[in-house]
Each structure stands twice: as structure tokens, then as C-alpha cells.
Amino acid sequence: xxxxxxxxxxxxxxxxxxxxxxxxxxxxxxxxxxxxxxxxxxxxxxxxxxxxxxxxxxxxxxxxxxxxxxxxxxxxxxxxxxxxxxxxxxxxxxxxxxxxxxxxxxxxxxxxxxxxxxxxxxxxxxxxxxxxxxxxxxxxxxxxxxxxxxxxxxxxxxxxxxxxxxxxxxxxxxxxxxxxxxxxxxxxxxxxxxxxxxxxxxxxxxxxxxxxxxxxxxxxxxxxxxxxxxxxxxxxxxxxxxxxxxxxxxxxxxxxxxxxxxxxxxxxxxxxxxxxxxxxxxxxxxxxxxxxxxx
Amino acid sequence: xxxxxxxxxxxxxxxxxxxxxxxxxxxxxxxxxxxxxxxxxxxxxxxxxxxxxxxxxxxxxxxxxxxxxxxxxxxxxxxxxxxxxxxxxxxxxxxxxxxxxxxxxxxxxxxxxxxxxxxxxxxxxxxxxxxxxxxxxxxxxxxxxxxxxxxxxxxxxxxxxxxxxxxxxxxxxxxxxxxxxxxxxxxxxxxxxxxxxxxxxxxxxxxxxxxxxxxxxxxxxxxxxxxxxxxxxxxxxxxxxxxxxxxxxxxxxxxxxxxxxxxxxxxxxxxxxxxxxxxxxxxxxxxxxxx
Numbered sequence: 001x002x003x004x005x006x007x008x009x010x011x012x013x014x015x016x017x018x019x020x021x022x023x024x025x026x027x028x029x030x031x032x033x034x035x036x037x038x039x040x041x042x043x044x045x046x047x048x049x050x051x052x053x054x055x056x057x058x059x060x061x062x063x064x065x066x067x068x069x070x071x072x073x074x075x076x077x078x079x080x081x082x083x084x085x086x087x088x089x090x091x092x093x094x095x096x097x098x099x100x101x102x103x104x105x106x107x108x109x110x111x112x113x114x115x116x117x118x119x120x121x122x123x124x125x126x127x128x129x130x131x132x133x134x135x136x137x138x139x140x141x142x143x144x145x146x147x148x149x150x151x152x153x154x155x156x157x158x159x160x161x162x163x164x165x166x167x168x169x170x171x172x173x174x175x176x177x178x179x180x181x182x183x184x185x186x187x188x189x190x191x192x193x194x195x196x197x198x199x200x201x202x203x204x205x206x207x208x209x210x211x212x213x214x215x216x217x218x219x220x221x222x223x224x225x226x227x228x229x230x231x232x233x234x235x236x237x238x239x240x241x242x243x244x245x246x247x248x249x250x251x252x253x254x255x256x257x258x259x260x261x262x263x264x265x266x267x268x269x270x271x272x273x274x275x276x277x278x279x280x281x282x283x284x285x286x287x288x289x290x291x292x293x294x295x
Numbered sequence: 296x297x298x299x300x301x302x303x304x305x306x307x308x309x310x311x312x313x314x315x316x317x318x319x320x321x322x323x324x325x326x327x328x329x330x331x332x333x334x335x336x337x338x339x340x341x342x343x344x345x346x347x348x349x350x351x352x353x354x355x356x357x358x359x360x361x362x363x364x365x366x367x368x369x370x371x372x373x374x375x376x377x378x379x380x381x382x383x384x385x386x387x388x389x390x391x392x393x394x395x396x397x398x399x400x401x402x403x404x405x406x407x408x409x410x411x412x413x414x415x416x417x418x419x420x421x422x423x424x425x426x427x428x429x430x431x432x433x434x435x436x437x438x439x440x441x442x443x444x445x446x447x448x449x450x451x452x453x454x455x456x457x458x459x460x461x462x463x464x465x466x467x468x469x470x471x472x473x474x475x476x477x478x479x480x481x482x483x484x485x486x487x488x489x490x491x492x493x494x495x496x497x498x499x500x501x502x503x504x505x506x507x508x509x510x511x512x513x514x515x516x517x518x519x520x521x522x523x524x525x526x527x528x529x530x531x532x533x534x535x536x537x538x539x540x541x542x543x544x545x546x547x548x549x550x551x552x553x554x555x556x557x558x559x560x561x562x563x564x565x566x567x568x569x570x571x572x573x574x575x576x577x578x579x580x581x582x583x584x585x586x
Contacts, residue, residue, distance in 0.1 A: 010487065011412060014403025017396045019415070021456025026422055029433035036432060043436075093325050106572065107329035110336070113575065114564050116516040117534040118557035122339050125550055132338060164332065171576055224426055227518050231538070245428055252432050253523050262432045269429040276424060 037262035047259060054263035065264065067239050068247040069271075074155060075243070076222040079162050084214055087166040088207075091173035105174075112167030120231035123161045124148065127232075133160070151240035154233045158241055161228060169214045176210035177203070208287045216279050223272050244268055339561070342554040350551060365555040375556060377529040378536035382515060382560075385450045385532060389514035394507045397457035398499075401465035402491045406477065416466075422459045427520065438524055449524045450517065450532070458513075461506040468502035469495055501577060508574040511567055515560075533560040 012019075037054055039047035058065050090108055094101060111119065126132045127147040134144030147157035180203065188198045226245045229235060235242040235250075248268065252261030342350065344361035369375050403409075404416050427434070438449045472495060480490045496503070518534045525531040528539070537560065540553040568575065 009409055011403050011407030011409030014407060014487075015400045015412075015415065017456040018400040018419070018459075018462060019456070021453055022418075022422065025434060025437070025453040026425065026430060029430035029437065030425070032433035032436075033430055043439075090328065093321055093328075096321050098321060098325060102572075104325045104329045106568075107332045109575075110565065110568060111332060113512055113568055114516075114561050116560075117518055117537045118339075118560045119335070121537060121540075121553055121557055122335055125342065125554075126335060126338065132334065164335065175576075220424070220426075224428060226428075248428065248431075249519075249523075253435075258432050258436070265429045265432060269425070272424070272426070 033262045033265055036259050037266050039259040040257075041259040041262075043256040043258050050259070054260050055267075057260070058263055058267060064239060064242060064247055065244075068242045068244040071155065071240070071242055072223060072225070072244050075159060075162075075225060076219060078156075078159050079222055080215065080218045082159065083163055083166050083169055083218060084211065086163055087169035087214070088173055088211075090166065090170050091177055092203075094170070094174055095177045105171075108170055109167035112165040115165050115227075117227060117231055119164075120161075120228050123164075123228075124232055127157050127161075148233055149237055151237045154237060154241045158225075158228050158232060161232070169218065172210050172214055173207065176207050180206045205288045209289060212279070212283050212287045216276060219275050219279070220272055223268060223275070244271075336561075339554055339557055342551055343558045345551050347549055347551055362551070365551050366559075369552050369555050369559075373536075373539070373556075374529045375536065375559065378531060378533045379559065381447060381530065382532040382534075385447055385517075386511060386514040388451050389454050390507050390510045393454045393457060393510050393514075394461065394503060396455060397461040397506060398465055398496060398503065399491065400457045401462045401469055402495060404462065404466045405469035406474075406490075406495075407487070419459050419462060423463065431519075431523070435523055444524055445526045445530055447525075447530070450514075450521060454514075458510070461510065464506055464509075465499065465502055468499050472498050501574070504571065504574040505577055508567065508571045512564060515564060 036047065038049060038051060040050050040054075041047035094105055094108075098104070128134075129144070129146045133147070137144040145153040147153045184202045184206070185198055188202050193201065224245055225243045226249065229241050229243045229246045230249070233241040235246050244264070245268070248261050248264040251257050251264060341357060343365055344363070345358045345365075346362045349355055349358050349362070404412065404419070434449075434453075435444075438444055441448070443449050443452075476494050476498075477490050480494050485493060516534065517532070521532045521535050522538075525535055528536075533556070537553065537556055540549070540556065
């Protein structure tokens with residue numbers, strides 16, 4: 001088939017819609033935000049060049065920023081392993097031959113689809129001192145705290161709430177479980193492996209790509225926690241749930257310090273990038289890809 | 296050579312009892328867990344049908360007769376119809392146009408080799424890691440300069456070029472369709488667009504449905520951008536509107552009304568979910584594992 005010059009370039013026409021919106025709303029703003037972060041732009045008037053002042057201020061003169069990074073790290077450290085372990089066990093349970101599997105799957109999955117402002121308000125009510133969560137704890141003899149007014153318990157409350165949204169992670173694990181070839185288990189049985197050893201030597205290694213994927217997604221997601229922090233606790237009490245994105249939002253859109261907020265955005269971007277690159281770097285040591293050749 | 300001794304079918308009673316117990320435990324955990332995950336929704340329904348005095352009655356679990364007046368009240372006394380309308384417009388355009396354009400772009404990446412196509416595809420992949428939050432400040436300045444603040448345009452226009460994630464899903468799916476089908480259609484005189492519409496798209500219904508379902512959820516639940524760019528009470532979307540009940544703009548703190556609006560905003564998702572459950576699950580499995 002003859003290819004004319006027109007045919008060679010016509011592909012660009014197909015991707016043009018994306019390319020235009022990408023340049024307009026992503027690439028342009030991406031570059032602009034670097035420049036803005038080096039100014040003191042305040043939404044009105046003209047920006048003044050301040051060099052690296054914003055970045056210096058972030059790390060030396062903004063305790064709220066440092067606090068927001070620590071809070072986000074705290075959340076990530078508990079939320080990510082917690083949700084992965086819980087989702088793993090739910091997926092294992094769902095993968096058994098049980099009656100009514102679609103019903104259980106829906107029950108566990110639905111909250112992650114509806115997650116948003118509406119369910120955040122619902123959780124405010126559930127987390128009241130005499131609310132459902134504390135009533136439940138009372139059944140097992142625990143005197144539940146006043147979650148949302150305590151600077152100690154507000155963050156655990158948000159983490160608890162986050163476990164309600166394990167659905168997506170669980171579905172990824174369930175799909176991975178169903179993709180494990182049965183003959184591996186049969187081979188393990190022949191070798192005399194019991195339930196535990198099959199889990200550890202067949203299931204877990206075969207699941208590592210899915211575990212890796214969810215770890216990457218969950219960590220990226222943790223750095224972007226916003227809705228819950230704004231709605232449920234509004235960053236409080238006493239900044240105990242001030243997440244980095246909430247700090248960015250307030251700086252940029254409540255105080256209109258847009259130059260400074262751009263600097264926060266860039267630090268956020270670098271953090272996400274570093275975490276993701278690190279994870280891909282470590283992945284080679286523990287993620288097993290079937291079909292990949294040993295090095 | 297050693298062969299396994301006894302046939303596996305012979306089992307002692309104790310093993311059978313153990314198995315039955317383990318199964319019972321599985322069911323207990325699954326049913327107990329499902330109930331725990333469903334209860335918050337049940338409470339949402341319950342509260343939305345309660346009068347204020349019923350909320351504080353510890354002996355009453357289910358309100359009967361249900362207080363429909365919460366719904367009629369928010370519908371008549373608050374701009375809830377507007378919020379629903381605005382959310383609907385944004386979501387409808389996002390799902391229809393967004394999905395369609397994503398298909399066209401994905402076809403370009405899957406089938407047409409043009410100068411720079413690989414590099415541009417890599418750029419597309421990397422944008423999936425770049426959250427909107429990083430670029431939000433300049434983006435809002437752009438919307439301001441276009442005069443789009445407090446309109447629905449900022450929620451509609453950026454999605455008209457298709458979403459990177461959706462394009463990725465569709466492109467991966469298109470790649471699995473044998474190229475011979477394209478070539479056969481081309482010998483029959485079909486143009487590139489003709490191949491897309493008559494060969495590729497009819498074979499890609501599952502992937503398209505998945506993308507449409509994801510686009511629906513993404514648009515309907517969107518909060519960060521509407522919160523920033525929308526302002527007037529009759530121009531906001533449902534998630535932003537929900538805030539008005541807590542912020543005291545209407546001098547009300549009534550949970551029952553708020554839960555009625557919460558129900559209005561969650562119900563469409565639940566309805567779509569029950570019709571498209573398979574698409575959601577497949578969307579994750581299609582892209583998640585291999586990605």
C-alpha cells in the first residue's frame with residue numbers, strides 16, 4: 001500500500017483533540033506553575049519575581065506545611081498497608097466457592113464507587129460520640145473516643161473511614177487470584193504443601209504484580225487526600241488532619257497566595273514522583289512477572 | 296519413583312468436620328463483613344426518612360411512615376433541582392462526548408503510525424501520574440481569563456479531548472483486535488473513519504461500556520475543581536451543594552435534610568452501578584493487572 005505524506009500525518013488528526021486539551025490545560029499550566037512558584041502572585045495585580053523564596057519559606061517558616069507533610073505520611077503509613085491487608089483477605093474469602101458471592105462482592109465494592117462528599121457527611125454522623133461506630137465498639141466493651149473533636153483520634157477516624165473504600169483494591173486482588181493457574185496449586189499439593197504453604201509459595205508470589213500496582217495507586221492517592229479532610233474534619237482539630245492538599249487549597253483559594261501555593265504544588269508533585277520512582281526501583285526485587293526471564 | 300499412597304477421596308470424619316467448620320467461618324466472615332459494609336448506607340436511608348425529633352428517639356430504628364417531606368422540602372426550598380441539573384449536564388457531556396473522543400484518539404494511537412506517535416503516547420501515559428492538583432493554580436487562572444469562573448465550562452471543556460486513562464484503556468483493547476480485519480475493510484474501500492466505526496467500535500463494546508461507566512463516576516463525584524471554580528448557589532453541582540447544609544448558609548444544621556440530599560446524589564451511582572457492575576469490574580481487571 002502506498003503511503004502519501006498526508007497518510008503519514010493523518011494520525012495526528014485523530015489524536016488532535018487530546019493533544020489540544022493536553023497542551024492547553026496540562027502542559028501549559030505545568031510549565032506556568034513552575035514560573036508562578038518563583039513569584040508572589042496573588043490572583044490580582046502583577047506577579048513579582050521572588051526567586052526561591054517560596055521554597056525556602058516552605059521548609060523553614062511554615063510549620064503548617066511541615067505538619068501537613070507529617071500528617072500525610074502518618075495517614076499513608078497506616079492506610080496503605082491496612083487497606084491492602086484487609087482487601088487481600090476479603091478477596092481471598094470472595095474467591096472461595098461460596099453461595100451468594102455477587103452479593104458480598106457488591107457490598108464490599110459499592111462504598112468505593114460512591115465515595116465522595118455525600119458519604120463523607122454520612123461518616124460525620126457515624127463518628128459522633130454516640131454514633132454507630134462507638135455503639136459498635138460498645139458491643140465489644142470499648143468506650144469509643146470522641147473521634148472528630150480529638151486531635152489524637154481525628155486521624156484514626158479518617159483512616160477507619162478510608163477502610164470502607166477497600167473495594168477497588170479488593171477487585172484488583174480478586175481478578176489476580178482468579179488468574180492464578182490451578183495447576184500450580186495441584187503441583188504444590190503433590191509436593192505435600194498445606195494451605196499455609198500454598199498461600200505463601202503460590203498465591204502471594206503470583207499476586208505480587210497486583211500488590212505492587214495497588215501499593216503504587218494507594219500511595220499516590222494518599223498524597224491527594226482532600227475531600228474527607230475538608231468535609232469531615234476541615235483539617236482540625238488543631239491541624240491534626242491538615243493534609244498537604246488541603247494546605248494547598250487554603251493557601252491558593254482562601255488566602256489567594258497563588259505563587260506560594262504553586263510552590264506547594266511542586267513539592268507535592270516531586271514527592272509523588274519520588275515515591276513512584278522508588279517503588280518501581282524496589283519492585284524489581286520482589287515483584288514476580290510470569291513469563292519474564294530471570295536476570 | 297514414589298506415588299501418592301491412598302486415593303485422596305478417602306477422608307476421615309475429623310477432616311470433614313474441620314472443613315465444615317472452616318466453611319462456616321468463611322460464611323460468617325463474609326456475611327458479617329458485608330453487613331458491616333452495608334450498614335452505613337442503611338443509616339443514610341434511615342436518616343433521610345426521619346423527622347428531626349425521630350433522630351433523637353433511641354427506641355426508634357426505622358421511621359414509619361417514612362418522612363418524605365425531607366425530600367420535598369429540600370427540593371422546594373433549596374436549589375437542589377439546579378444542582379441535579381448541573382451535575383447531570385456535566386456528567387452527560389463527559390460520558391457521551393468524552394467517551395467518543397477517547398475512542399477516536401485511542402484509535403489514532405492503536406492503529407496509525409505517525410511521526411512522534413510513540414513519544415506522544417509516552418507523554419499521555421505520564422500524564423496519568425500528574426494529578427490535576429499540581430497544575431490547579433494556573434488552570435484556574437486560565438479559566439478566569441476566559442471568563443469561565445462560576446460557569447460549567449471548566450468542568451466540561453478539558454474533558455472534551457478525552458481522558459488519558461480512558462484513551463489508555465481503549466487503546467489497549469483496540470490493540471487486541473486483529474489488524475487483518477482493518478485490512479479487509481480497507482480493501483473493501485473503507486476509509487480510516489469507516490474502519491473505526493464499522494470494525495473497531497462494534498467489536499469494542501465491553502471496553503467502551505467500561506470507559507463510559509468510569510467517566511460517569513468520575514464526573515458525578517468530581518469535587519475538587521467544582522469546589523474551586525463554582526460559586527453561585529444555582530450554579531454549583533450536587534457534591535458542592537451538599538456543603539451548604541453543613542456550612543450553615545441556610546441556617547440549618549439538620550442532618551435529615553442533608554442525608555436526603557446525600558441520597559439524591561448517591562442514588563444515580565447506585566442505579567448505574569447495578570446495571571453496569573460487570574463493566575466496573577472488567578474496567579479494573581482490563582487495565583489494572585497488565586498495566
